[in-house]
Amino acid sequence: MAHILNAGNQQHCRHEYLAALSSMCVPIPTQYYEGAVGDEAVNVLLSHYDYSPTPWITIDSNWKLTWILPVFLARYPESRVVHLVRDPRLNVTACHNLDFYGTLRFLDEFRARDFWLRWMPNVDLTGWSEFSPFEKNCAFWTETHRITARALAEHDWSLRIRLEDLGTDDALRRVYDFFDLPRPSRRDRVGASRARVNERNEVKRQILARKADALAPYEEWSPERRHRLAELCGETAAGFGYDL
Numbered sequence: 695m696a697h698i699l700n701a702g703n704q705q706h707c708r709h710e711y712l713a714a715l716s717s718m719c720v721p722i723p724t725q726y727y728e729g730a731v732g733d734e735a736v737n738v739l740l741s742h743y744d745y746s747p748t749p750w751i752t753i754d755s756n757w758k759l760t761w762i763l764p765v766f767l768a769r770y771p772e773s774r775v776v777h778l779v780r781d782p783r784l785n786v787t788a789c790h791n792l793d794f795y796g797t798l799r800f801l802d803e804f805r806a807r808d809f810w811l812r813w814m815p816n817v818d819l820t821g822w823s824e825f826s827p828f829e830k831n832c833a834f835w836t837e838t839h840r841i842t843a844r845a846l847a848e849h850d851w852s853l854r855i856r857l858e859d860l861g862t863d864d865a866l867r868r869v870y871d872f873f874d875l876p877r878p879s880r881r882d883r884v885g886a887s888r889a890r891v892n893e894r895n896e897v898k899r900q901i902l903a904r905k906a907d908a909l910a911p912y913e914e915w916s917p918e919r920r921h922r923l924a925e926l927c928g929e930t931a932a933g934f935g936y937d938l
Contacts, residue, residue: 695755701878707753715742723761724815736765763845780857782927783912786831795830832926
C-alpha cells in the first residue's frame with residue numbers, strides 16, 4: 695500500500711511509520727488492547743508523529759494502529775483512514791506461513807523477528823489459550839477487522855477497500871482521491887506494486903523452509919480446516935463480500 699500511494703514519485707506514505715519513529719509502537723498497541731496500559735501511554739506514543747523528522751510523510755500504512763484506533767481517532771478526529779481488508783483464505787494462510795503465533799522466532803536465525811512476533815495480541819476470545827497457531831491467526835484476522843469496523847462506524851473520513859480490488863483502476867482512483875493524491879500512470883502503479891517483492895519472497899522462503907506446519911493453498915485444505923476457518927472468520931468475511 696505504501697508503494698502504491700507513493701507511485702507518483704512523492705513520498706506521502708511509509709510502511710509502519712510509527713514503528714520507525716518509536717520502537718514502542720510494537721508493544722504499546724498490544725498492551726492497550728490487553729488492558730495493560732491506558733489512553734495516556736497511547737497518546738505519548740502518538741506524539742512521536744508531532745516531532746517527526748520527515749513531516750512530509752502524512753500517511754502511515756500500519757496494522758498496529760488497529761489496536762489503538764479509538765485513541766488515534768480521538769487525537770486526530772479529521773484523519774482519513776483506509777480500512778484495508780483481505781480474503782481470510784489468503785490472509786490467514788500468509789500470516790500463518792510467516793509464523794505469526796508460531797515458535798520459529800526462538801531460533802537464532804530468526805531472532806530479528808522476535809521483537810515483533812512476541813507482541814502479537816492475545817485475542818479476547820474464549821478458549822484462546824488452547825487454540826492452535828492456525829486458529830489464532832483466524833481469530834487475529836477477525837478481531838482486527840471487528841475493532842476497525844467498530845472504531846470507524848462513527849468516523850466521517852473512512853474508506854474500506856478489499857486488497858483484491860486494488861488491481862482495478864476504479865478502486866485505485868478511489869484511494870488516490872480519498873487522500874487527495876495525484877493519480878499516477880498505470881506504469882508507475884504497476885512498478886510500485888512490485889517493489890521489494892523479491893526481498894519479501896526471500897524472507898518467506900527462509901521461514902517456510904523451517905516451518906513444519908506450513909499451510910498449503912486453501913484449495914488443498916481438509917474439510918475440517920475449512921470449516922474451522924468459516925467458524926472463526928465467516929461472519930466477518932461475509933460482511934466484506936467473501937463467501938467462505
